[in-house]
Amino acid sequence: MTFKLGIIGTGWIATEFVEAAHGTGKYQLTAVYSRTITRALSFAEDYDDVELFDNLDEFMTSDLDVVYIASPNSFHYQHAKAAILAGKNVIVEKPAFSNPKEFEEIHELSVAHNAYIFEGARNIHERAFTTISDFLSTKLVVGADLTYAKYSSRMPALMAGELPNKWNAAMSGGILADLGCYLLYSAIGLFGKPRSVRYDAQMVPGGVDVSGIGVLEYGDFNVAIKTAGNLTSYLPSEIYTTDGTLILDGISAIQHAKFITHDGEKIELKIKPEKNHLAEEAADFAEIMTGASTDPELFERYESWLQLAHKVCCTSYDMRKHAGIHFPADD
Numbered sequence: 215m216t217f218k219l220g221i222i223g224t225g226w227i228a229t230e231f232v233e234a235a236h237g238t239g240k241y242q243l244t245a246v247y248s249r250t251i252t253r254a255l256s257f258a259e260d261y262d263d264v265e266l267f268d269n270l271d272e273f274m275t276s277d278l279d280v281v282y283i284a285s286p287n288s289f290h291y292q293h294a295k296a297a298i299l300a301g302k303n304v305i306v307e308k309p310a311f312s313n314p315k316e317f318e319e320i321h322e323l324s325v326a327h328n329a330y331i332f333e334g335a336r337n338i339h340e341r342a343f344t345t346i347s348d349f350l351s352t353k354l355v356v357g358a359d360l361t362y363a364k365y366s367s368r369m370p371a372l373m374a375g376e377l378p379n380k381w382n383a384a385m386s387g388g389i390l391a392d393l394g395c396y397l398l399y400s401a402i403g404l405f406g407k408p409r410s411v412r413y414d415a416q417m418v419p420g421g422v423d424v425s426g427i428g429v430l431e432y433g434d435f436n437v438a439i440k441t442a443g444n445l446t447s448y449l450p451s452e453i454y455t456t457d458g459t460l461i462l463d464g465i466s467a468i469q470h471a472k473f474i475t476h477d478g479e480k481i482e483l484k485i486k487p488e489k490n491h492l493a494e495e496a497a498d499f500a501e502i503m504t505g506a507s508t509d510p511e512l513f514e515r516y517e518s519w520l521q522l523a524h525k526v527c528c529t530s531y532d533m534r535k536h537a538g539i540h541f542p543a544d545d
């Protein structure tokens with residue numbers, strides 16, 4: 215089965231997703247919505263038979279199985295709602311929603327309308343994540359330091375006094391919502407929801423965090439997270455166990471994972487990264503849409519992603535509140 219795919223938002227990540235989706239052989243780009251028809255045209259120029267829209271209501275009447283939403287964060291809720299009400303399945307970029315209230319409303323709507331809703335948290339769909347999770351399942355974790363900090367292409371505009379969507383509270387932006395989302399997915403995917411959280415943030419005039427350091431408290435151990443968009447960190451991430459330390463070269467797009475025992479023995483985990491980092495999530499979502507209605511195991515996997523997504527959303531919200539970051543979408 216090939217899923218007819220519609221796209222909202224025409225940034226580079228949408229192009230990456232279409233390439234990844236086509237690479238699975240399970241999707242066909244069928245419609246593009248942009249605020250301007252010229253952008254829709256240039257987005258779709260490499261593909262055949264794509265309908266172009268600059269009117270969202272008309273886009274939603276198009277014959278689509280699934281809509282991929284890569285608009286600014288604060289628009290995800292209204293775009294997902296419109297898609298579900300139009301009978302489409304939804305893949306929404308991370309962070310899926312601005313706060314738990316939006317998340318829960320869209321989840322309920324998806325259940326009522328028999329639609330699937332997926333969050334594009336690519337790092338937990340990488341096979342590397344399963345490899346790491348399986349490896350840790352026999353270990354006792356005593357702590358972790360997780361880092362994702364990368365100088366943003368939107369920094370120069372911010373420094374010039376502009377307000378890019380990424381650094382704007384009105385767009386539910388900030389670095390915790392962006393790169394921090396991957397850190398929370400890793401931590402919560404591996405260790406569960408923390409008992410309590412703290413987050414110290416460096417703020418920018420748009421009312422959001424440009425960098426921050428957080429602590430997730432699990433009772434027996436803590437996980438420290440470090441994220442930033444105003445600098446690049448080359449630090450690895452580390453997970454500490456009673457047997458030794460697992461060292462990861464990243465928190466998404468992981469290429470190397472090495473365990474060093476207390477005796478100094480080195481064990482390389484077998485990681486085979488995909489060229490397109492969205493390939494594995496695109497394949498996973500297609501598998502669910504194809505089979506979860508008849509295969510309870512697949513449906514359970516889908517539900518587990520939703521539960522994880524909800525925990526990440528709630529944790530991110532709590533950390534944001536701890537740092538005093540407010541989004542207009544919270545009102």
Ligand SMILES: NC(=O)c1ccc[n+]([C@@H]2O[C@H](COP(=O)([O-])OP(=O)(O)OC[C@H]3O[C@@H](n4cnc5c(N)ncnc54)[C@H](OP(=O)(O)O)[C@@H]3O)[C@@H](O)[C@H]2O)c1
Pocket residue numbers: 222223224225226227247248249250253254283284285286287289307308309334336379380392
């Ligand atoms: N998974 C990943 O690796 C990854 C990577 C990057 C981004 N993302 C996520 O993808 C989403 C988009 O990020 P981005 O950096 O591409 O954002 P962006 O450039 O600010 O906006 C994305 C698209 O949304 C539309 N748009 C821009 N401003 C808008 C506004 N004020 N009102 C309505 N539509 C607007 C534009 O498309 P049109 O001009 O065609 O309407 C634009 O190309 C975010 O949720 C982000 O977290 C994920």
